[in-house]
Amino acid sequence: MxxxxxxxxxxxxxxxxxxxxxxxxxxxxxKSLGLKLRADANTELRIKPLLIGGxxxxxxxxxxxxxxxxxxxxxxxxxxxxPLGAGFACYGQVRYFLKAFSGGSRRLQWTEISASLHHxxxxxxxxxxxxxxxxxxxxTGDLYRFTGTEITLGSRYSFASHxxxxxRLTYMGISHKDYPALGLNPxxxxxxxxxxxRDHGPAGSVSIQYRGNIIAGMQxxxxxxxxxxxxxxxxxxxxxxxxxxxxxxxxFYHLVFQVxxxxxxxxxxxxxxxxxxxxxxxxxxxxLRLEHLFTEKSLAYLQISLLRNETIFVNxxxxxxxxxxxxxxxx
Numbered sequence: 001m002x003x004x005x006x007x008x009x010x011x012x013x014x015x016x017x018x019x020x021x022x023x024x025x026x027x028x029x030x031k032s033l034g035l036k037l038r039a040d041a042n043t044e045l046r047i048k049p050l051l052i053g054g055x056x057x058x059x060x061x062x063x064x065x066x067x068x069x070x071x072x073x074x075x076x077x078x079x080x081x082x083p084l085g086a087g088f089a090c091y092g093q094v095r096y097f098l099k100a101f102s103g104g105s106r107r108l109q110w111t112e113i114s115a116s117l118h119h120x121x122x123x124x125x126x127x128x129x130x131x132x133x134x135x136x137x138x139x140t141g142d143l144y145r146f147t148g149t150e151i152t153l154g155s156r157y158s159f160a161s162h163x164x165x166x167x168r169l170t171y172m173g174i175s176h177k178d179y180p181a182l183g184l185n186p187x188x189x190x191x192x193x194x195x196x197x198r199d200h201g202p203a204g205s206v207s208i209q210y211r212g213n214i215i216a217g218m219q220x221x222x223x224x225x226x227x228x229x230x231x232x233x234x235x236x237x238x239x240x241x242x243x244x245x246x247x248x249x250x251x252f253y254h255l256v257f258q259v260x261x262x263x264x265x266x267x268x269x270x271x272x273x274x275x276x277x278x279x280x281x282x283x284x285x286x287x288l289r290l291e292h293l294f295t296e297k298s299l300a301y302l303q304i305s306l307l308r309n310e311t312i313f314v315n316x317x318x319x320x321x322x323x324x325x326x327x328x329x330x331x
Contacts (some may be wrong), residue, residue: 010041015301015326017061022069024278024309026316034063034070036324051081070102089118091130099277108277110136116152127155136275144275145177162212172225173200179275181229190230190269199232201225214245231273231314233265238283254289258282267315276312284308284317297330 015036021029040057059073077095084090095112116130130152138144154168180192205221219240227233238260246252260283289303305322 008041008043009330010039011328011330013038013326013328015324017325018321018323019063020321021318022063022066024311024318024320026311026313026318029318029320030066032063032065032069034061034065036061036326049083053079067102068105072098072100074098087120091116091118091128093132099279105141107139108136110134121155124158125155127153129153138275138277140274142178142274144179146174146179146275147177148172148174163208163210166207166209168205170203171201172203172223174198176275179273181227182231182269182271184230184266190271193228195228197227197229197232199225199227199229214243216243217241230266230269231264231271234262236260236262236283250293252291252293254287254291256285256287258285260284262310262315264315270313270316272312273314274312276310278309278311278318280309282307282309298328300327301325 013036017034017036019032019034022032023030036059038057038059040055042053042055045052045054055075055077057073057075059075061069061071061073063069075095075097077093079091079093082090092115093112095114096110097112098107098109100107112132112134114130114132116128118126118128120126131150132152133147133149136144136146136148150170150172152168152170154166156164156166158164174197176197179197181195181197182190183193185191201224203221203223205219207217207219209215209217221238223234223236225232225234225236238258240256240258242254242256244252244254262283284307286306287303288305289301291299291301293299301324303322303324303326305320305324307320307322308317309320310316311318
């Protein structure tokens with residue numbers, strides 16, 4: 001059995017930032033300044049016929065005005081690919097994520113395990129069936145534990161060497177171990193049920209991507225989630241677009257936007273959810289990034305992000321502007 005290290009590389013990033021809403025609140029936001037530091041390394045190892053890849057990311061935000069918002073992030077992951085014969089291949093991944101705030105006041109961590117079976121159906125068409133499970137723990141003074149599972153059927157078709165389309169159908173479910181389901185009494189008042197919250201339902205997406213002198217793409221998707229809790233049921237649709245290219249041989253631009261519409265079954269009950277991370281992926285966002293290469297291994301960048309995301313309260317949203325001016329160095 002031959003073992004060979006086929007790749008190893010890493011990157012260091014330093015970036016002062018401005019945050020217009022450091023605490024992610026809907027009203028009376030507080031501005032702040034800080035320093036973002038990041039280091040990551042990735043490697044690839046081949047043990048025939050198995051290909052193993054590993055990534056380790058460590059990141060910290062040192063906030064100058066709100067020390068309690070300073071945090072560290074650790075995100076290691078390992079993935080593998082193994083051919084099975086007759087065109088089939090198995091992919092797997094194990095990921096861990098930890099976000100810990102200054103003073104131990106808040107902590108979010110999860111472990112995710114995923115596996116999928118891929119098969120080319122023709123020279124242009126391929127399909128896969130996959131499943132992943134995430135075990136999450138959120139501490140905000142109280143502990144919230146929950147498990148999310150998704151089963152996905154996907155397919156990809158290549159129209160030409162530069163253009164492809166991909167579709168996915170997913171069924172997802174989330175089971176809470178500490179957060180009770182909420183109901184309404186005859187007087188329309190919220191009360192806790194004896195069972196814990198359970199959410200589940202289908203989702204789907206379609207994406208188109210072009211790769212040539214520019215990289216451009218569009219994605220659209222939907223979710224229909226039902227729940228045993230009045231705050232868990234909703235319908236959501238979203239659309240995303242992106243564009244990357246170069247202004248000259250040394251200067252590059254990246255543009256990403258996404259808009260979404262989320263309709264709760266009971267939007268009038270704005271209940272706090274201690275398990276929700278308001279810093280999670282923003283469903284409404286606009287990012288503009290300019291990069292300038294100094295050498296093959298170093299660059300400077302300016303990134304401006306406009307975000308609108310949900311607070312811990314149901315159907316309440318916050319707005320945020322993030323500005324980063326940073327440098328990176330590959331090694």
